[in-house]
Amino acid sequence: MAEVSPTTNRFAQFKLVLLGESAVGKSSIVHRFVKNTFDDLRESTIGAAFLTQTITFPETNTTIKFEIWDTAGQERYKSLAPMYYRNANAALCVYDITSRSSFNKAQDWIKELKRQAPEGIVIALVGNKSDLAEDRQVEADEVEEYIQQQTSEEDGNSRIITSECSAKSGEGVLEIFNSIGRALPVEEVINASSRGRSAGGARQQGGIDLARARRQQAAAANSSCC
Amino acid sequence: MSTNDNESDNSVRGKVSSSLSSAQIKGPVSLTPTSILPSSSGPTLALNLENVSKGVTRAIDYTSDQLLSSGPRLSVVSSGSTSDYLLQRQISQEEYEGLTEDFEGDEDDETEDHDTEELHNIISDIIRYERNNTINVNSLMSEISYLDLDMFPNPDGLVDEMAYYRQHIEPSKSDSQQEFHYKNKHFFIFSLAGKPIYSFNGSDEIIMGYMGILTTIISTFEENINEEIKSIMVGDRLKIVALNKNPIVLVSISSISYELMALNKSDLGLELDDEIQTNDDKEENHTIRSKEDLILINQLSTIYNYLLSILSKPVIERNFTNRMNYDLRRILTSLDFQNIDALCMRLSYGLPITKEIDNNLLDTSSFGFFISELLDSSIQSINITNTTRTRLNNILLSCKKLKIKQPEEVKSDAISSYFSSVTSSAVEEKYLAEDLLFSLLSTSNKILGYMKPKNHSLSNDDLKIVLNLISSSSNSLQFTEDLWVPLCLPNFNPNGFLYVFVKRINLSDYFKSGIQVQPLDIVLISSNKNSFYQMQEVSIHIIYMIIKNVDVLNTLTQELISSSKLSIYKDIKVPTIKHFIYKLKKSNQFIMNDIIHVNNDRSMNSILQLIYFYSVLHNTKSVKIRSKLRSTYNKSNISSTTIPSATLSAIPNMKLTYTRWNFPHTSVTGFMLSDNDYEFYCLCNVPVSSKDLITHTLKIIKWCEKNKKRLFFGSGVVF
Numbered sequence: 030m031a032e033v034s035p036t037t038n039r040f041a042q043f044k045l046v047l048l049g050e051s052a053v054g055k056s057s058i059v060h061r062f063v064k065n066t067f068d069d070l071r072e073s074t075i076g077a078a079f080l081t082q083t084i085t086f087p088e089t090n091t092t093i094k095f096e097i098w099d100t101a102g103q104e105r106y107k108s109l110a111p112m113y114y115r116n117a118n119a120a121l122c123v124y125d126i127t128s129r130s131s132f133n134k135a136q137d138w139i140k141e142l143k144r145q146a147p148e149g150i151v152i153a154l155v156g157n158k159s160d161l162a163e164d165r166q167v168e169a170d171e172v173e174e175y176i177q178q179q180t181s182e183e184d185g186n187s188r189i190i191t192s193e194c195s196a197k198s199g200e201g202v203l204e205i206f207n208s209i210g211r212a213l214p215v216e217e218v219i220n221a222s223s224r225g226r227s228a229g230g231a232r233q234q235g236g237i238d239l240a241r242a243r244r245q246q247a248a249a250a251n252s253s254c255c
Numbered sequence: 256m257s258t259n260d261n262e263s264d265n266s267v268r269g270k271v272s273s274s275l276s277s278a279q280i281k282g283p284v285s286l287t288p289t290s291i292l293p294s295s296s297g298p299t300l301a302l303n304l305e306n307v308s309k310g311v312t313r314a315i316d317y318t319s320d321q322l323l324s325s326g327p328r329l330s331v332v333s334s335g336s337t338s339d340y341l342l343q344r345q346i347s348q349e350e351y352e353g354l355t356e357d358f359e360g361d362e363d364d365e366t367e368d369h370d371t372e373e374l375h376n377i378i379s380d381i382i383r384y385e386r387n388n389t390i391n392v393n394s395l396m397s398e399i400s401y402l403d404l405d406m407f408p409n410p411d412g413l414v415d416e417m418a419y420y421r422q423h424i425e426p427s428k429s430d431s432q433q434e435f436h437y438k439n440k441h442f443f444i445f446s447l448a449g450k451p452i453y454s455f456n457g458s459d460e461i462i463m464g465y466m467g468i469l470t471t472i473i474s475t476f477e478e479n480i481n482e483e484i485k486s487i488m489v490g491d492r493l494k495i496v497a498l499n500k501n502p503i504v505l506v507s508i509s510s511i512s513y514e515l516m517a518l519n520k521s522d523l524g525l526e527l528d529d530e531i532q533t534n535d536d537k538e539e540n541h542t543i544r545s546k547e548d549l550i551l552i553n554q555l556s557t558i559y560n561y562l563l564s565i566l567s568k569p570v571i572e573r574n575f576t577n578r579m580n581y582d583l584r585r586i587l588t589s590l591d592f593q594n595i596d597a598l599c600m601r602l603s604y605g606l607p608i609t610k611e612i613d614n615n616l617l618d619t620s621s622f623g624f625f626i627s628e629l630l631d632s633s634i635q636s637i638n639i640t641n642t643t644r645t646r647l648n649n650i651l652l653s654c655k656k657l658k659i660k661q662p663e664e665v666k667s668d669a670i671s672s673y674f675s676s677v678t679s680s681a682v683e684e685k686y687l688a689e690d691l692l693f694s695l696l697s698t699s700n701k702i703l704g705y706m707k708p709k710n711h712s713l714s715n716d717d718l719k720i721v722l723n724l725i726s727s728s729s730n731s732l733q734f735t736e737d738l739w740v741p742l743c744l745p746n747f748n749p750n751g752f753l754y755v756f757v758k759r760i761n762l763s764d765y766f767k768s769g770i771q772v773q774p775l776d777i778v779l780i781s782s783n784k785n786s787f788y789q790m791q792e793v794s795i796h797i798i799y800m801i802i803k804n805v806d807v808l809n810t811l812t813q814e815l816i817s818s819s820k821l822s823i824y825k826d827i828k829v830p831t832i833k834h835f836i837y838k839l840k841k842s843n844q845f846i847m848n849d850i851i852h853v854n855n856d857r858s859m860n861s862i863l864q865l866i867y868f869y870s871v872l873h874n875t876k877s878v879k880i881r882s883k884l885r886s887t888y889n890k891s892n893i894s895s896t897t898i899p900s901a902t903l904s905a906i907p908n909m910k911l912t913y914t915r916w917n918f919p920h921t922s923v924t925g926f927m928l929s930d931n932d933y934e935f936y937c938l939c940n941v942p943v944s945s946k947d948l949i950t951h952t953l954k955i956i957k958w959c960e961k962n963k964k965r966l967f968f969g970s971g972v973v974f
Contacts, residue, residue, distance in 0.1 A: 051588060063735060073590040075728055076740030076755075079787070099736075105566065105586045109741060112785055 049123035050134040051102035054157040057196035153190040401863035496551035502575035513870035567743035637701040641964040647704035690783035705971030714746040756790035835937035
């Protein structure tokens with residue numbers, strides 16, 4: 030079943046959510062990824078914005094479509110966050126490398142995701158604004174230390190991807206989405222969906238079956254916060 | 256009607272610090288019995304004419320009392336102090352009654368002619384007394400600078416429009432006291448405990464002291480005389496107005512002439528803010544006094560509504576109940592402060608906040624917002640054919656009928672089922688748009704189509720909050736993303752949130768040729784915060800319905816392209832009228848033509864002039880503004896003829912106002928005509944005879960009435 034067929038383009042769809050303190054550059058990362066643009070005067074996001082972008086892995090002839098929830102970082106929208114991560118396959122917890130508080134906030138989000146989000150969610154801890162390295166407040170060692178501590182607390186099966194990027198220069202942005210794409214259970218989804226398709230699900234695309242299984246778990250875990 | 260009448264009753268009430276001893280503080284019980292005409296109940300005739308020219312004030316009042324006491328003939332009372340002539344017009348009551356009937360039966364062509372004639376007689380009588388100026392016929396209003404008008408204080412006598420803008424208008428958060436004091440307009444928001452929340456100008460350091468003083472004054476009034484302070488008039492050029500929305504206080508300080516005018520509203524039965532409305536007849540004077548502050552009070556209410564829309568009432572109250580000295584700024588974002596800045600700018604000047612303020616083609620949605628506020632929260636509509644509007648409304652309506660198949664295996668799980676709209680194995684059907692309450696199709700802040708439930712509707716103020724949300728996010732709102740925003744609509748329900756889905760579509764994407772068309776916004780308002788995916792499906796359905804039928808797509812696109820130019824200038828010849836506003840009272844919606852018709856630009860200068868002319872035209876009634884006009888025009892050596900208001904209340908609520916501003920090389924004529932159904936305002940910048948003015952006015956009004964269905968979206972479709 031898992032054999033790679035070189036002639037057909039294999040397709041999978043995943044939900045990804047960006048979380049993090051206000052003004053760390055979540056929307057800028059998304060817009061760099063989706064449109065390859067950067068706006069110095071970007072206004073803060075209200076509520077949340079929904080965007081999509083696809084990436085292709087030529088070596089496996091696989092296309093991944095990301096459905097991205099770019100959420101507002103402000104405290105007052107926090108009650109909406111569960112709706113966005115509840116059925117997410119991946120989460121980008123973004124901090125600003127020039128702001129210590131934003132790093133702490135990103136850690137809070139990871140804590141919340143581990144508690145509330147679907148099991149198996151791919152988490153990336155991303156330090157934005159790497160172009161402002163001279164004002165750096167968060168060192169690579171600290172991030173490493175935090176990750177070690179996280180991994181030792183668990184049984185080690187939930188690795189957190191760490192990375193730095195600059196939405197302004199574009200450096201490192203695509204790489205993050207690529208590594209998330211590689212960490213996602215692409216094969217599982219494609220196989221599951223091809224089974225689903227043969228069962229007659231014309232509109233159904235990759236990600237649904239898997240997501241549903243996760244949703245149910247998540248829903249059970251989350252029933253209080255809805 | 257002299258200036259003195261008004262000033263004499265500005266008695267100082269309560270204890271005020273000595274620095275404010277020259278100020279007149281108006282509590283809710285102060286009186287202005289003479290400055291406002293009594294509200295008319297029953298057929299009265301009130302003509303209030305004033306002629307201000309070369310330092311001579313001539314004021315003639317036809318008051319209802321005079322009419323009633325003097326039998327069938329009208330007598331004329333002049334209260335002008337140094338009248339060099341007395342305008343005497345004697346109109347028999349029979350004549351007016353005749354006029355009444357004519358207006359009631361305006362279906363008939365003959366009577367229409369008679370209307371025209373009568374109106375012509377009235378207006379020509381007014382105009383006759385103007386001095387003949389030599390006027391350059393080809394002049395544009397762009398030759399006038401907004402600085403020539405008596406809009407703003409100009410202590411340094413600046414003559415450069417941009418320099419004045421930078422110094423006195425543009426909001427600045429700097430540390431400089433001087434910069435702060437130069438500004439024409441201030442807005443403050445602070446908590447009752449005195450914690451600053453927002454200021455239009457000045458840094459925290461600068462504003463802290465002022466907020467302290469304002470808090471002290473407000474709480475002194477509250478505690479010592481159990482009254483809420485409404486406004487403080489400092490001299491005749493500065494007004495402070497407060498709106499106490501415990502636990503938040505909003506204050507505005509204005510030295511803008513058109514904001515210090517009293518509203519000419521004595522008989523419109525307008526909606527007053529809860530706090531200033533009074534049912535007690537004895538307190539009628541209180542209400543009248545409040546009307547003088549209404550322009551600024553309305554501005555503060557709009558800003559307060561914005562705070563409610565993002566936070567909702569319980570959130571604000573909860574935070575302050577826990578701690579009186581709570582800092583509300585903690586839950587506000589930089590975008591909120593930008594939005595309030597933009598709101599203050601629109602409310603005060605009708606201008607956008609932009610770095611390119613010297614651009615000759617500014618975005619005029621802020622101007623539209625200003626006019627909307629001026630006309631009692633009227634909503635700006637857009638000219639599209641009734642066929643297209645009906646089609647769009649039907650598309651919106653069809654969304655409510657969409658069914659989705661609900662898969663069996665997740666049926667028990669309510670939450671998951673929201674996300675399963677696209678799954679296959681179906682056993683049960685449910686409506687996709689079950690949670691959808693309101694749908695809007697809009698373009699450039701104007702509503703094309705509107706759907707609402709049978710038993711609920713959105714007030715104009717709520718609709719404006721929704722439209723504002725779109726315009727404030729329009730920089731980030733791009734065709735590739737869908738927004739999902741919790742929003743509290745205070746008139747609908749101040750205690751809870753609705754969830755707004757916004758998708759912007761670019762119709763030119765569906766044409767091969769490079770057609771440029773303004774984007775179309777799909778706005779879906781849902782009651783369920785988890786219904787994003789359903790709303791997304793609904794929006795896809797709407798787009799599909801628009802583009803699948805080539806006819807719909809083509810007509811809509813063409814109409815959107817031509818909608819900004821009102822086709823009226825193709826349909827009828829009205830060369831004298833450069834700009835007009837027509838407001839349909841029943842639905843409280845208005846249309847106006849593009850400001851570009853006035854000066855061939857959409858510059859700051861043109862916008863500010865229009866704002867001034869329309870404000871004066873709309874608000875004319877104030878004794879104060881007359882005295883100011885006189886003094887300024889003397890100084891600037893511009894002769895002006897202003898006849899603030901001629902009210903023909905004998906005709907069912909028919910009123911007209913004629914105002915003329917004369918400048919060295921040009922003149923501007925403003926004209927307002929209204930009855931029970933409409934309000935019409937227009938501006939002419941070429942010399943216009945009374946006959947042309949009336950003929951063209953009636954032509955436009957007739958055209959608007961004929962095209963009502965094209966021009967207004969009415970009350971939308973109901974599901």
